[in-house]
Amino acid sequence: MLQFTDLQSKKEKICVVGLGYVGLPLSVLLAKHFDVAGLDVDTKKIEELKKGIDRTGEVDAANLAASTMTFNSDPAVIAQSKFIIVAVPTPVDENTVPDLSIVERATEMVGKYMVNDSVVVYESTVYPGVTQDVCVPILEKESNLVAGSDFKVGYSPERVNPGDKEHTIDKVVKVVSGMDDESADVIEKVYGTIAPTFRAASIRAAEAAKVIENTQRDVNIALVNELAVIFNKMGISVYDVLEAAGTKWNFLHFQPGLVGGHCIGVDPYYLTHAATQFYGYRPDVILSGRKINDDMHNIVARSIHTLCAQRGVESPTLVMLGVTFKENIPDVRNSKVAGLYKALTEKHGCTVLVYDPHADKAEVKHEYGIDLIDSLDDVTVDGCIVAVKHTEFAQMNAEALLQLLQKSGPRLLFDVKHIYNKDDIEQAGLTYWSL
Template sequence: MGLNRKVAVIGLGYVGMPLAVAFAKHFEVIGFDIDAEKIEKYKNNIDPTGEIGSEKLKETTLNFTSSEEEIKDADFYIVTVPTPINQDNTPDLKPVEGATKLVAKYVNKGDYIIYESTVYPGVTEDICVPLIEEISGLNSPHDFKVGYSPERINPGDKKNTVENIIKIVSGIDDEALNVISQIYGKVIKAGVHKASSIKVAESAKVVENSQRDINIAFMNELSQVFNLMGINTFEVIEAMNTKWNALGFYPGLVGGHCIGVDPYYFIYQAENLGYYSQIISAGRKINNQMTQFVSQNIVKELMKNNKASNCNIVVAGLTFKEDTPDFRNSKVLDVIKELNDYGIKPNIVDPFAKSFKGEIDGVITSEFKSDKPIDVLIYAVNHKAFKDIEDETFINSLNQDSAIIVDLKNRFKQYASDKRKYWSL
């Protein structure tokens, strides 16, 4: 059969959707998701992820379906379901196990199953392969091949798209690696990197995000210390970044479904082997504490400036990062919930407000405007929609006598004054 493959992408979220559209330019592709409502939106050229957009949906040859039987004719399966964590921060493998059982019902001799979901080293070969073998009655690598190619999607990034990022590929044997690298190489313009084993590829993914988590944690720890010293952290970083080998990380709220989750997969497997990860665990602890650090300092500023809980407090941004309608594990949401515990009910503005389905004690709208002067502006997410608004528009909306700016993105430092109280990370 060679490279003439019929591809099925299992899971059409922020990872699977861009990948499926990219593959559909070169192969016949079935895009499967268990969420029938989401599938109907895609069929009607509505993209709830915001990663592809209506125009590209109109152009794609991708076949959308929520009917599992339609994947039976595929021979190259790519699993892109989420891998979250449980409340105790242990890996929740139910989605990837569910997708594996689904594929196992239809896999035939000569088929390939590739995993892109973030897992700890060993999941593909030690958990997924036995499941497929048990359900299908086939054996790997003789009857079917498996591989792992970690996703590197950066939600909201229109420059570093799936086709423009080097793809790590791996296979259960040399034959599998050769076929998988050729098929992905046909789609990924930036090229592929052949990992020596599936476990190496699995490890690369969790290490990528753990590295970012640790570096941000370092900056967050500095931010907390500099706060006690009365020093602006961003000014320190600006000075430090004049050196050629500075890494360019900044303090901030670490949420989402990757950086705030993936390190726990590494920690979990390390502990299973009898090793307690000190640095990665410390990074997670520091970053998780940042919501409390931010919310407590907001309350302190309110108290210092005699602001009541019923004053006009506006939070700009609610998603876990800029320019994506993704509210999963948003730490801004956690900050607001902690403010709610103090009886503070802010007005929230986010251009993706219509996509928010959670519960929050406050009013959320999609457009920045204020009917009355803003007493406290919490600038939390640097959406393009906010960048397009002139600084003066924000500043002129403030209570000019006693406004407080809580600037988590270092945008309004130049407007700090005696009358306008200013606090940043």
């Protein structure tokens, strides 16, 4: 079997399959210690990376330029590597059923090129059992090798938080696991060179740990979202309530909001799918949380339209600041802000202009049919929706926001992310709303 010393001495190579938000920063870190080949089937992305362009914004230009890793679109590089990391997306389909097609195709590609004594590690989020019950058979079929004797597998779930420059890969504990002690040893040593590690009891335990991390967050956010709806009906600010309740030492701090992206809004469905389809158990708490969070953009849209109507504008023109699923990143996957746009325009007859300096215009148009405006110059609307806490928006004061609104209009500010001070906004002459 592959020895860690062979990787350490650069006699053997590491190949990272998938150079997105997870694979690229991981590759750059590993390349400081090992001979690393990055592989992605997106040839345009590979050409960009060779020029020092990272479309995700996760790796700064200096670190990318200084990296010794290579960028490849030819899967033949797998045959030159004995430690292979698969870091590709695992989304859900339109019916919220786990879509394993991308990881399955990546596994087929690895299997076709992998050589004897290889170690294959999966980082993609999956439900317990996928690595050994889905991926291993594919690897064996494509390679004509036998897991356990000819090659090893392991699982080390990604914990990347896009846009977070504090909790980077090297500062977050890396959960590692292998199909046996021998594989787990090598995997732990590799990841141990770049981050603190924790060895899970099994691959299935590591897979389960990953899905519950985001499921826990999803359920807690759903609770606070439901509280926001309840307290809004009572005429109480949920933020005043949370501030008071937060003085107790064991109170968990979560805030209401739109839950999108490729992790928190997706991962729970992997766990609920496995529970219902394979074990006959319906996880009501998790599914209820998903239902609440998946409907929040509709709740916000209704609130916005209701306030507009109360101020005498039935078909308002609004500007929405932000369309990415979270602040300071270009990622628009599963953006509930896009869902908010759709609800406002299709259900409530609003005209909505959308501005986001971080998002790619072509991608937003392709994914959601939304035409982003180039700037806020000359924008005059009935109301402004601050949907994403980009730094540029958080730094806007009441005067800057006021300039976007018609002098003769209702001057409405919808602070979805609760960025601004309500008193300051109202003193400037705006009507303020927040979740």
